Amino acid sequence: MAPSLTKDSVSPGTPGSERTFFGQPRGLATLFMTEMWERFSYYGMRALLPLYLVAPGGLHLNAATATAIYSVYVSLVYLLAMPGGWFGDRVWGPRKTVAVAGVVIMLGHLTLALPSSGTFYAGLGLVAIGSGLLKANISTMVGHLYDGPDDPRRDGGFTVFYMGINLGAFAAPLVIGTIGESVDWHLGFALAALGMALGLAQFLIGSRHLAPRSSVVPTPLSAEEKVSTLRKAAIWAGIAVVFYAIVGFSGHYTLNWILVPLTLLGVIIPTMVLVRIKRDKNLDRVEQSKMSAYIWFFVAAAVFWMIYDQGGSTLAIFADSSAENSVFGWSFPVSWYQSVNPVLIMALAPVFAWFWLALNRRGKEPSTIVKFASGLVLVGASFFLFLAPLSIAEGGHKAAAMWLVAIYFVQTVGELLLSPVGLSVTTKMAPAKYASQMMGVWFLAVTAGDATTGLLSIAGVGLNGMNVVALEATLAVVAGVAVWMYRNRVKQLMGGVH
Secondary structure: OOOOEEEOOOOOOOOOOOEEEOOEEOHHHHHHHHHHHHHHHHHHHHHHHHHHHHOOOOOOOOHHHHHHHHHHHHHHHHHOHHHHHHHHHHOOOHHHHHHHHHHHHHHHHHHHOOOOHHHHHHHHHHHHHHHHHHHHHHHHHHHHOOOOOOOOOHHHHHHHHHHHHHHHHHHHHHHHHHHHHHOOHHHHHHHHHHHHHHHHHHHHHHHHHOOHHHHOOOOOOOHHHHHHHHHHHHHHHHHHHHHHHHHHHOOOOOOHHHHHHHHHHHHHHHHHHHHHHHOOOOOOHHHHHHHHHHHHHHHHHHHHHHHHHHHHOHHHHHHHHHEEOEEOOEEOOHHHHHHHHHHHHHHHHHHHHHHHHHHHHOOOOOOHHHHHHHHHHHHHHHHHHHHHHHHHHHOOOOEEHHHHHHHHHHHHHHHHHHHHHHHHHHHHHOOHHHOOOHHHHHHHHHHHHHHHHHHHHHOOOOOOOHHHHHHHHHHHHHHHHHHHHOHHHHHHHOOOOO
16 A cells, blocks of 8 residues: 555644654655665665676576676775765755666666676676765755754654665566566566666655755865876876776786775775774773774674675575475576565564564663674574575485575574664764764674675685685684673773763
């Protein structure tokens, strides 16, 4: 059923005060639908990506290369969220940045739909750039709909918005995955372009309901800064063009000339950002202490995402080759596994919210550190569970689909313990000077985790080998136990943050 719009009494002057969307400002409907369709296009393409890379009718790459490409792509999406936020703050404003992002994403999916391996990587690059531009700015515009952080509707609005993300992520593999796997790969990518086109149209038509300040550039570049920025961009672009021209014309070019630098950047840039903030002499003693504690959370999150995001690569490739993808005799496309997580999120998130509230009333809610540690232990447990279907496959049999569903279930519970808490603690522990940048820093934990997976794949490590899976599982569990053991020390560094 389509969400209904009703008259509601809200304070005059609030954006969208005439009509509401589930009791929220009318503009939330525009952003909800835009994000839902964008996530539909993104997760649909992502569900197809590793399968297309290894398929005989696709690029027919080996599993290690496919995992490396997938990991680099996902790490880039999150890495580019920081410059995406910078464009919204300093160049175009959030509204224009999101509109441009929608166009870039749509063009990227259309490029992927072309039956050419040469254009395929360009399409991936365009989708990554567009997603980075959109990711930070659309959430900012949700915040603009409310009368500051104390608006009682604010938390509920972000909850509704988050449901749009999961609705798009749930439907995408069922539609795009089915068409891509069963009919034609490139038609699947074209459907992703159609999804983004619908989201873009919805955004442009409904933008009149957004807050006026979504069109404002908060801190525009001065004329001198524009010249300096363009000059630096031109220099770096020129260096890249000359370098790759030399490599190409010398006959030494391989895909690794692209993959290795990007994966290294995915590890180096997050490290540099954290070091720069930590060494900032303008931070007072309390802020320095909080940043020391935050680094623990950041590293823990990077380990978590390194394993978690293999649900779309290592697990998907395993399911494609070694799982019995059927339930009660009914077969389904491999890409459908990617719908398990979002449907579990939608089912379990309200349960977790109720559970934490009930424990809090009794004074028994676990601390942030305990939740984080538990999330790490669970994602490690999911890979210990992965050893069972791997063992079945090594014995020459097909592993049952429910093994994979169980792995995704454990990972989702771990995500609900770690991810919302991570977002919350990032805003609470951010130094005042970096308040607007710290959400981008949190996304860099995903970048670091996926880039590490990419580096391992490029190095030829078989990520679906039992020894490697057991090692990753052990690493996550040990990291979780270490965070728990040092919880008192970390709690001291956190100061007054709970």
